[in-house]
Amino acid sequence: MLKNNNHFKEMDKEQLTLKLIEAQYALLNSAGRNNAKSLVVLVSGIELAGKGEAVKQLREWVDPRYLGVKADPPNIFSEKECFWQPYVRSIPAEGQIQILFGNWYSDLLATVSHVSRPLTDSVYDAYIEQMRAFEHDLKNNNCEVIKIWFDLSWKTLQKRLDEIDASQQRWQKLHGLDWRNKKQYDMLQNLRQRFTDDWIVIDCEDEGIRNQQFAQHILHALKQLPPHKMKVIGSSWQQTAVPEQLRQPAAEKMDKAEYKAQLKELTAKVARKLRKDNRNILILFEGMDAAGKGGAIKRIVKQLDPREYEIYSIGVPEKYELRRPYLWRFWTRLKGNGAISIFDRTWYGRVLVERIEGYAKPVEWQRAYDEINRFEENLALNQTLVIKFWLAISPDEQAKRFKSREEMPHKRFKITPDDWRNRSHWDEYLDSAADMLELTHTDAAPWNVIATDDKYTARIQVLNTILERLKAD
Amino acid sequence: MLKNNNHFKEMDKEQLTLKLIEAQYALLNSAGRNNAKSLVVLVSGIELAGKGEAVKQLREWVDPRYLGVKADPPNIFSEKECFWQPYVRSIPAEGQIQILFGNWYSDLLATVSHVSRPLTDSVYDAYIEQMRAFEHDLKNNNCEVIKIWFDLSWKTLQKRLDEIDASQQRWQKLHGLDWRNKKQYDMLQNLRQRFTDDWIVIDCEDEGIRNQQFAQHILHALKQLPPHKMKVIGSSWQQTAVPEQLRQPAAEKMDKAEYKAQLKELTAKVARKLRKDNRNILILFEGMDAAGKGGAIKRIVKQLDPREYEIYSIGVPEKYELRRPYLWRFWTRLKGNGAISIFDRTWYGRVLVERIEGYAKPVEWQRAYDEINRFEENLALNQTLVIKFWLAISPDEQAKRFKSREEMPHKRFKITPDDWRNRSHWDEYLDSAADMLELTHTDAAPWNVIATDDKYTARIQVLNTILERLKAD
Incomplete structure (x- = not known):
């Protein structure tokens, strides 16, 4: 130059x-x-x-x-x-x-x-x-x-x-x-x-x-614009072994009355703590379909007013978003004013669905772990508390939920051919999740894996985890 | 309801x-x-x-x-x-x-x-x-x-x-x-x-x-979503007669030495006045191809720093813009912080190229005059000075400029088949411009028609007009 x-x-x-x-x-x-x-x-x-x-x-x-x-x-x-x-x-x-x-x-x-x-x-x-x-x-x-x-x-x-x-x-x-x-x-x-x-x-x-x-x-x-990087440099990919808690999530049942009592107390506490915290709060959910992301989010915001938070339900990117770096659609959504932002699916799509479906080339998704870590570290350095959840469900429980959704006309829209296809990639999703949890579990933004076969237990755990993170930092 | x-x-x-x-x-x-x-x-x-x-x-x-x-x-x-x-x-x-x-x-x-x-x-x-x-x-x-x-x-x-x-x-x-x-x-x-x-x-x-x-x-x-409005209600369209100043723009020549002297003084004055003015300033240009919009803008910003203004060169809308009201791409660009914004082509495309090429239905472009007037009135009510220029060129002068551009390899990109096609619609453009000048010349945002067959005269007039508007309001 x-x-x-x-x-x-x-x-x-x-x-x-x-x-x-x-x-x-x-x-x-x-x-x-x-x-x-x-x-x-x-x-x-x-x-x-x-x-x-x-x-x-x-x-x-x-x-x-x-x-x-x-x-x-x-x-x-x-x-x-x-x-x-x-x-x-x-x-x-x-x-x-x-x-x-x-x-x-x-x-x-x-x-x-x-x-x-x-x-x-x-x-x-x-x-x-x-x-x-x-x-x-x-x-x-x-x-x-x-x-x-x-x-x-x-x-x-x-x-x-x-x-x-x-x-x-x-x-x-x-x-x-x-x-x-x-x-x-x-x-x-x-x-x-x-x-x-x-x-x-x-x-x-x-x-x-x-x-x-x-x-x-x-x-x-x-x-002199350099060509796209096509090849992975270095050794071949080291697949992380799938941990037991992903393969076979725990399934202790919580009693309904107990759940109701705890829920009321915890949602009030979460609302109070979130309100008092002046940082940006970023809570994100990944997990298999029907693992209960929506249900968990609903409980987090239970005692909040919609003017106090924003929920982002992330789907397929728009064309104008695809013409920019994959993190761009998240960079532009984040606010630096003490906002509470909740993401139902996230940038981790890069190393999950995009990896599995081939939308991202190996060189791209293999690089993404570091990129995401840097992104989250930047956020953490700027007074953003990043709380990440992987909701782990067993294949049997998922099948049960899919079927029950299909039987309810008003929930049928939640089940699409995509969901069944994703299900047929179950092991690839587990492999990808294992790599993700291994490679992006950082001090700045650690993962929380929650077993969700029992919905009550899962929701209570999500709320307790949020309270702990709000206290600890 | x-x-x-x-x-x-x-x-x-x-x-x-x-x-x-x-x-x-x-x-x-x-x-x-x-x-x-x-x-x-x-x-x-x-x-x-x-x-x-x-x-x-x-x-x-x-x-x-x-x-x-x-x-x-x-x-x-x-x-x-x-x-x-x-x-x-x-x-x-x-x-x-x-x-x-x-x-x-x-x-x-x-x-x-x-x-x-x-x-x-x-x-x-x-x-x-x-x-x-x-x-x-x-x-x-x-x-x-x-x-x-x-x-x-x-x-x-x-x-x-x-x-x-x-x-x-x-x-x-x-x-x-x-x-x-x-x-x-x-x-x-x-x-x-x-x-x-x-x-x-x-x-x-x-x-x-x-x-x-x-x-x-x-x-x-x-x-109960109402269907799109397809039909114009009321009488048939009353075409405004094309005024002489559009059909045959004046062409007094200005002497080059005189131009240079005036230009230096005026660009300094314009920069000074624009800097001192705390309002939002919005200067916009419409006119036939090669009428000198770019040249006029260049002189306005001559003694300004790029951090003091923004120039918007408006082309074909993007797909995500087409899926919203046509003014949307302008609504979202405007800033309310005392900015100086200069538009090379504008929302008036709705009643010019979109009318002529049929991208807007008659009911749409016929409604647009009022919509644009309301839009500009809103801006004017909120401390925005709107200065609008129509640069009028004669067909002979345009042909001369097209040819001269085509002869210069480094200017050839400025001439595309579109330009020749637009030229073949000359009379329709004059008709559309006449309607536009008649229907959107408001107190809040009056038009200034500048004859541009002589570039020197035109540029000096643009600068003088801006100075007058800055003083008058």
Whole structure:
């Protein structure tokens, strides 16, 4: 990758725009195909280096209908929001280019400069590591990322500040940092050097070539888009043995009167504790069909008002969701405002149904465990309590419930040919669940396996587990 | 429509859920077809009447994957945001049902109760009128709306407040109003009676039948969905005569040196004034291909930074956008935070290309003028300055520009077979533009017709027009 100005050759402008448009249309035509890609361009840099000019110029050299530009003043990090949350709606669909002029790195710099309690070095570096991991996951999911830093010397910056008019200085002052302060300039240069070693750095002393360099780097990235990863690297897949609690879930019966009494007390307690907790709460359910996910959710919210929580029933993704990384439809649903979110099926579909039905290639689902762990760790780091349930049912009990549903006209819609097909994959689901429980049972987000052959016991256990997690953390 | 409890007959629960699911699937299957519909259910009412219980129960009686529930605490109206803006992302796609538990009416009641400067009666009633007009437009665009008020007497409300536990009272207090205050209760009842005459009112004294009533009303609505409007009512279409300024735009030439001098001064002034203005600014361009929309936009933003504005280049709608009212993709793009938004093509596509190419039926495009006027009036009422440009070019000048583009390899992408086809519809475009200028030139959002055969003159006029509008308002 071009990393400095040394190898730069100015191109004929018409040639450049022609090539850019060709590359843009090639990208656009990749949508829906085997080589489908998208491109995110992170743009940051010193004020007055000319980022804005370069972005405006690029917009004229390409077809602007297929170039997204998100250019917002920096966000100071919010405690309950992951760094990527303000940007995920702008993650482009296949075929699209998105400029993030203002991005998680500019937010990091703004946060360092503006918060009263400064970030420690190790927190700062941990952010950079998380950001790189996030970008790595984007790339693996066919959304290429390039990062461009517009650099400018202290001397030239001061000269340019002298020359701009008053209204622009106000804008400078308002949304940027104090660029007249040498100490702050030096601090920023030091800070950014801790993350820019995998960036393209454009030296913006020469305004004439800056726009060309920017455009050429994007052209270069478009022409060098890596192919999709097709092969798993490393040894063959180590299947986790299916634990007994999945294969043969316990089935102690709870007495109905006992259940009713406990239920009333527990649902009240859960409502009270959930209300008092200021964190984001994320409760999620996976499990075989008819294992009782809906019934458990119903009891969690029993004494809550619908304005206090949101339930997401996750089905087949929409087409526009399929054209983005598989986590995208979850990234965009999550809220960072202390919300209570309950998911009936989740992102774990990637390593369950998508693995089993072949919607995800082996390289994709095998990578997904780490991606999901990083995703949940990001959430946990940002004051989100993640409570995960696998509801384990025995095949006999499932058959009984299927049949009883089929006999009730008003429940028949719950049983579809898909359910019977899933049932015929019983062992594959157990294998997939075993891998999932082994590989995504983390400190940040541990799994809870609940035996559900007896519905009463299961529901009481779910409520007790939630109470324990709310207390423990 | 059922409006009270008199005609209520309790249904067998299994029958009810069966019928609900059948109706839900019929709606789902309408998506993409000639009778496609969606349903929005507005839910409001007295606290503790049991809205939440009814919504939770409904979720269990239907297939929850196709029932959206948006249930947020009320928003106090913000000065720069239309009442529908917090909700438009939840307007359902064809085939879907969306409950808005918390909606523009609850926001209106919350605003009346919480703002320091109370709304006058006439402002209050004007809001109701705007809300009804908005719902009317939703319905015409195949998104049916029903409104359900959960009512409760003062006496029963007090009794229920006595019975609930402390944590729920906190929730009550936090998000609701003071329901222990008889004066406030009476005021709210009076206020809501000014809008509930087209609502279904459920008397919630009897908790046993409340959930059934709610579900039955929704079932009723699903079974009575009105057919799409196919025929224009009233007299035949009165075509506006094409004004001379469209047919033969002026073509005075501006001297290049003069242009350069004026341009520099005007772009600086425009940047300064736009920065100082705290309103939302919305500048939009329509006009024949090659009339210079892109060039004009480039000059408007010349001395602005991309973080200060957003440009929307509007192309063909995506599939998920086509499954909602045509204004939806614009509703969801607009921001109510003092943003500068520039549109290269707009919602006027409805009465231009969609009218001409037959994508919109006559009944649809003929209705659209009023819908657009209401939309822009809503924006203007909420501190949005709407500046509309029609760029008028002569056919000869367009042909010249097309040819010159075709001769430049790097501009050739701008000319597609579509452009030549549009050109062959020249007179229809003039007719449509004439109607549009006649029917949507409003006080809230007047049109500016700019002759663009001379690019210099046109750009200077665009900038001067913007300056005048910024000054005048």
